[in-house]
Amino acid sequence: MTSPLVETKFYVPSLRRGVVARPRLSDRLSGGTGARLTLVSAPAGFGKTTLLADWLTSAATGEASVAWLSLEQADSQGSFWIYVVSALQRVAPGVGASALPLLQSAQPVDGAALTPLLNDLSALTHDVWLVLDDYHQVDGEGIRAGMVFLLDHLPPQVRVVISTRVDPLLPLARMRARGELVEVRAADLRFTLDEATSYLNEVIGLHLAVDDVVALEGRTEGWIAALQLAALSMQGRDNVADFIAGFAGNDRYIVDYLVEEVLEHQPEPVRRFLLRTAVLDRLTGSLCDAVTGRADGADMLADLERANLFLVALDDRREWYRYHHLFADVLRVRLLAEDPDLVPQLHQHASQWYESRDLVTEAVRHALAAQEFERAAHLMEQAAPALRRNRQEATLLGWLRQLPDDTIRSSPVLSVFSGYMLMVSGDLDEVEPRFDDAERALAAADADGAPARWAQTDELRSLPSTIALYRASLAQARGDLAGTVEHARHALEVASPTDHLARGGAAGFLGLAAWSQGDVSTALSTFTEAVVSLRDAGALVDELSSSLVLGDMWLAAGRPSRAVALYDVALQRAEPLGDAVARATADLHTGLSEVDCELGEIESARRHLEIAAAFGERASMGESGYRWFVAMSRVAAAEDDPQAAVVLLEQAERLYRSGFFPDVRPIEAMKARIRIGQGMLSDAVDWAGARGVSLTDEVTYLREFDHLTLVRLVLAQHREHPEPGVLDRADAILDRLADAAESSGRAGSLLEIRMLRALVRDAQGERSQALELLARAWAQAPEPGGYVRLFLDEGQPMTALLATAATLDPTRDQARRLLAVGVQRGAETAGPTRGQASSPSVALSERELQVLRLLASELSGPEMARELFISPNTLRSHTKSIFTKLDVTSRRAAVRRARELGLT
Secondary structure (H helix, E strand, C coil): CCCCHHHHHCCCCCCCCCCCCCHHHHHHHCCCCCCCCCEEEECCCCHHHHHHHHHHHHCCCCCEEEEEECHHHHHCCCCCCHHHHHHHCCCCCCCCHHHHHHHHHCCCHHHHHHHHHHHHCCCCCCCCEEEEHHHHHHHHHHHHHHHHHHHHHCCCCCEEEEEEECCCCCCCHHHHHCCCCCEEHHHHCCCCCHHHHHHHHHHHCCCCHHHEEEHHHHHCCCCCCHHHHHHHHHHCCCCHHHHHHHHCCCCHHHHHHHHHHHHHHHHHHHHHHHHCCCCCCEEEEHHHHHHCCCCCCCCHHHHHHHHHCCCECCCCCCCCCEEEEHHHHHHHHHHHCCCCCCCHHHHHHHHHHHHCCCHHHHHHHHHHHHCCCCHHHHHHHHHHHHHHHCCHHHHHHHHHCCCHHHHHHCCCHHHHHHEEEEEECCCCCHHHHHHHHHHHHHHHHHHHHHHHHCCCCCCHHCCHCCCCCHHHHHHHHCCCCCHHHHHHHHHHHCCCCCCHHHHHHHHHHHHHHHHHHHCHHHHHHHHEEEHHHHHHCCHHHHHHHHHHHHHHHHCCCCCCCHHHHHHHHHHHHHHHHHHHCCCCCCHHHHHHHHHHHHHHHHHHHHHHHHHHHHHHHHEEEEHHHHHHHHHHHHHEEEEEEEEHHHHHHHHHHHCCCCCCCCCCHHHHHHHHHHHHHHHHHHHHHHHHHCCCCCCCCCCCCHHHHHHHHHHHHHHHHHHHHHHHHHHHHHHHHHHHHHHHHHHCCCCHHHHHHHHHHHHHHHCCCHHHHHHHHHHHHHHHHHHHHHHHHHHHHHHHHHHHHHHHHCCCCCCCHHHHHHHHHHHHHHHHCCCCCCCCCCCHHCCCCCHHHHHHHHHHCCCCCHHHHHHHCCCCHHHHHEEEEEEEHCCCCCHHHHHHHHCCCCCC
C-alpha cells in the first residue's frame, strides 16, 4: 500500500458561475512592490479562497506562475514542506530537489534545511507566487521557524500568498514596517452595498428592493457566507420581505438559524446526503455512495454544484469536490446533534472505501476518527513496511501518536516499527523497550490467540529475526561491537533458511562489525555474502543500496576501481527499473561522485550529484542520504569554496543518524580539515578538545579519521609556531596507525598515513626521507593513480614536495601527474589571465589524461576500457572529447599532439 501526494491539493479552485467582480481587492493584491508576503486574513465565510482564485485566474494571469497548495490539518504532521516543494515544482521543475532529503526527515525544518530550496528559487528567471490556502490548518510552532526563515530570505521574484482564518505566527509587525506585507482583512472582504446588490439580484436573481438589500447587507455586515445562506433560504419563498424582517437582528445564532433554514428547505434525500457526507474532506461519487449507501453520488454532487450549495470543485473534470469549510463545519455539528452514533459508522465506511483503493493515509485517518483502533493498527501493520521503505517516518509517527499505547504494545509489528522510527530519529534510549514489547507480544501469542488480530504479513513472520537485526543496529550505534556481533548471530539462528532478507541483514551487520574494527578483508568477504543474500531475497533496493557500503570497503582497501566497477554494475541493474529503485540509484551516483572527486574529475562528480538529486527528489535517500551533502561539500572544497563546503557539511550533520553504518568519517572532523586548510586553527583546536583526541591515544579504526585530522592540525600549528618534539609525537602515532592499517589490509588508509609521514619528515627538514616515504607509499599502494585530492588538498607544503619529486626517479611520473591536475583545477577556477588563452594541457581532465596515455599504447579500445574499469561507451566519449580539445581527428594525431605539449 502506498501513500501518494493528493494531486487535487495543487489545483486553483474552479470558480462558480456569476462571481461578483471585486477590482478594488484585485488591485490591492497585485500591488505592494517589494512585498514578500500577501496575507488574506479573515474568519470563515468571508470569501478568501474565492477572491484568490478569481484574482489568480484573471488579474494575475501573465504576471507570474502560480504554485497553489490547499492545506489540511494533517499536513502539519510532517508533509507540509514536501507539499510546498511539490507545489513549486509544478511551475518550476526541479526546484528544491536537493532540499527534499532534509525536508522529508521527521525533524523540525530550519534555515539549514531550506537553504537549498532558496538557492534554487534565486536561480529562477520568472516570477512565482506560492499560494498557501487555509494556512491556519497547519500554523504552529513546528512550522513557524521554517516559514520565518523562508520569508526573510525570499528572492525578489518569489512572493508568498497566505489565506487564513487566524493571523499566522509570523513577524507581521516587522514586515509591515519594512513595506514587505500586503494585507487584505475581514473589513476589506465584506461585501459593499453595491457588491451585495450585484450578488443578490444579478447572480442569485432575487430582484430585491433597495431597502431589502440594505437591510440584509447591514445585518450581515457584508459577511459573504451569511448572505449566501440568506439567499438560499429566500429562494422559492412567496414573502421575501417577511423573511428579511425576521432575519433582521443581531442574533449570535444567526448562522445556525440560516443553516437550519437551508436544510429544512431541502428534500429529505438531499438533506440526508449533506449530513452523512459531511465527515469527508473530499467528495467523489463512489466515495459518497460508500458512505451513504446510495448509488447516485455523482449525480447528487452535480446537482449540489448547480444549486450553489457550498460545493467547491477540486479538479477540472468535476470529479472531486469539497464543501465550503464553514458549511461543512455546521453540517458536522448538526450530524453530531441529530445522530452521534452514526458518525463512527460513516468514518468506518469511508475508511473501507479508501482501503479498497490502497489510499492508506485516508483509510487510517478515518479508522482513527471512527475510533476503530484495532482496525487502524491492522492497516498500519500492512502499510508500515512501505512507509518505512519510502522514508515516510513522519506519517507513521503521526499515526502511532493517535493510537492508545496499549494498542501499539499489543501489536508486535507496530512496536518494532515505532522502535525503528525512534532509532532513525536518533532517540536511542527509548528504542529497546519497544523491542521488548514486541517480544512479549509474540511470546503471548499462542496463549491469547493474538495472531488473528494481526495482519498476516511477511514482516510478522520474520519479526524475531527483524528484532535481532534492529538490536544489532542499536548496539552498533552505541559503539558496542560485541553486542552487534551477538545480535547479528542470533538473527542468523532464528531466521529460516529461506529468509534471505534476514540472513542477508545479519551477515551485513557482521561485515559492518568487522569493518568497524578495521578488519577490511573479513568485512569485504562477509558483506559480499550479505549482498548475495539480499539478491536472493529479491530485495533489490536494499541490495543496490548495500553496494554503496561495499564500495566504501573497497575504498578502505585501496581499490577505488573495484568500487567504481561495483557501482557501474549496480547502476546497470537499476537503470531499467527507473523510479522503483530511485533511492538506491541516488546512493550509487553519490558514491561515483566521491570517487570522481578524489580523481580530480570535478565536473563528472558534480554531474553524478545532479543525477542523484533528481532521483532523490522522487524518493527519500535513506540512511545514506546525508552522503549527498558530504559529497557536494568535497566538490565545493575542490573548487576552492571552503565556506560552502562547511555549510554543506552542516546540512549533512542534520541528516546524519547513528544506526546502520559505522561512523568512519565523522562530519565534525571533515569540517575541522576544511578549517585547517583555511588557516582557522583555533576552530580546529576547539574540535580536538571537544572530541577528546590526542597524539597519545590508543589507535582504533573508528578513531583513525580523527587522529589523521589531528596530525594535520599539528603540522599546521608547527608551521606557524614550531614546537620542539611535537612532530616526533605526530610521527609516533602515524607509525602506530600504519602498523594497524597494514595488518588489517587497509591499503587506502596506509597511503594517507604514509603521505602524512612524508609531510612530517619534510616539516622536520628531512626532505630526502620525505621523498623516500612518498616513493614507498606509491610503490606499495594497489592503485596509486586513484588518489588525487588526497594529495592536492594538503596545499602548498605538498605542492612543494611534489615539485621536487617530479624531478626524481621513481616518483617523477606520479608527482607530475598530480601537479598537472593541480594546474588544471587552478586554471579552471581562476580562468586565463588577460591576454592569455587556455592551453589544451589545462583543458584535459584527469580521466582524459589517463585515456590519452593509453592511446599511446598498443591496447585496443575494449582493452583500454577494461584497464580503466569503464564501459566502451564511456571510453569513446572521453576519446571524442580529447580529439576536440587537441584539435585532432585520429588516435595517432592525438598521441603526437600530446607529446608536443608534454602531456605524455
